[in-house]
Amino acid sequence: MTNFLSLADVSNIDALIQSGLDAKANPFADQHLGKNKTIGMIFFNSSLRTRMSTQKAAQNLGMNVMTMNVGQDSWGLEMEEGVLMNGDKAEHVREAAAVMGRYCNIIGIRAFAELKDRDKDYREQVMHQFAKYARVPIVNLESATRHPLQSLADCITIEEAKLKSSLIPARPKVVLTWLPHFKPLPQAVANSFSEWMNARDVEFVITHPEGYELAPEFVGNARVTHNQDEAFEGADFIYGKNWSSYAHYGQVLTQDSSWAVTMADLRLTNNGKFMHCLPVRRNLKVADEVLDSPQSLVIEQAANREWSAQAVLKEILITM
Ligand code: SN0
Numbered sequence: 001m002t003n004f005l006s007l008a009d010v011s012n013i014d015a016l017i018q019s020g021l022d023a024k025a026n027p028f029a030d031q032h033l034g035k036n037k038t039i040g041m042i043f044f045n046s047s048l049r050t051r052m053s054t055q056k057a058a059q060n061l062g063m064n065v066m067t068m069n070v071g072q073d074s075w076g077l078e079m080e081e082g083v084l085m086n087g088d089k090a091e092h093v094r095e096a097a098a099v100m101g102r103y104c105n106i107i108g109i110r111a112f113a114e115l116k117d118r119d120k121d122y123r124e125q126v127m128h129q130f131a132k133y134a135r136v137p138i139v140n141l142e143s144a145t146r147h148p149l150q151s152l153a154d155c156i157t158i159e160e161a162k163l164k165s166s167l168i169p170a171r172p173k174v175v176l177t178w179l180p181h182f183k184p185l186p187q188a189v190a191n192s193f194s195e196w197m198n199a200r201d202v203e204f205v206i207t208h209p210e211g212y213e214l215a216p217e218f219v220g221n222a223r224v225t226h227n228q229d230e231a232f233e234g235a236d237f238i239y240g241k242n243w244s245s246y247a248h249y250g251q252v253l254t255q256d257s258s259w260a261v262t263m264a265d266l267r268l269t270n271n272g273k274f275m276h277c278l279p280v281r282r283n284l285k286v287a288d289e290v291l292d293s294p295q296s297l298v299i300e301q302a303a304n305r306e307w308s309a310q311a312v313l314k315e316i317l318i319t320m
Contacts, residue, residue, distance in 0.1 A: 019311035034063030040104035057309035101134035110141035115250030152308035172236035178208035179285035184244035207231035
């Protein structure tokens with residue numbers, strides 16, 4: 001693997017999931033792989049799990065880690081080509097990425113959607129500019145349209161739950177449900193989860209209010225319904241996430257609280273497990289009773305971020 005920008009960079013998902021499970025069972029088996037190698041983690045946005053789990057994974061592999069919060073620790077970075085730089089951004093990505101590429105063997109980047117210009121966000125300018133000018137492998141730490149390290153951790157979590165419980169069928173029913181929120185959030189987590197579930201052997205259903213359709217290339221072969229109760233019937237996994245509208249780009253079209261997940265909703269499922277990438281706003285998106293119930297996988301799912309990052313970094317390191 002050279003870059004890890006999306007599922008398209010993965011040649012064998014099953015093997016990558018297994019590598020994550022192996023890392024979890026034996027975290028320090030590959031300490032030699034990253035010796036004298038450095039990862040730079042560049043954040044344009046806030047992070048808790050991604051920052052800590054990726055750093056931990058890199059250290060498990062023996063790597064050195066440097067972290068940079070763009071605009072706070074560093075100069076603001078200009079991404080557009082050929083512009084007169086007389087605004088608030090003091091440095092161009094051409095120099096910044098080229099220099100970072102000299103210090104680092106791998107660069108991880110987090111750059112959320114700005115949710116203003118859909119074409120611009122979906123072009124993934126920041127990832128592509130870094131890949132072009134840094135000339136080292138780039139790892140997506142959540143970009144405008146995707147969060148593949150999260151999706152890999154989600155796949156690991158689902159496989160692990162299947163191994164632990166004989167009640168979950170070999171081909172589980174997985175439901176991605178929209179949750180209410182007053183703030184416009186990116187589609188990245190939902191897009192990515194959908195992209196990865198389309199590549200797995202699951203019955204995949206997406207449910208959301210009208211106007212919240214994801215981009216068709218991410219929906220793939222999922223069944224889409226506006227009836228959350230119907231979607232939840234017999235589900236083995238409920239994956240909650242809020243996202244803003246793609247069609248009415250970046251807008252909050254409804255905050256209908258009936259879409260929040262409660263225990264009454266979970267009772268419609270096949271003893272379904274609840275998943276969320278976190279951070280989650282309690283009782284706005286999901287009831288306390290769900291997050292605190294034995295059916296919630298959110299903490300294990302976050303714990304698995306370490307192993308998804310480790311599987312990906314290992315895959316990149318073995319090619320160096
Ligand atoms: C981000 C998102 O993409 O939705 C990161 C998720 C891993 N989430 C948020 O920005 C939540 C912010 C909030 O105020 O609830």
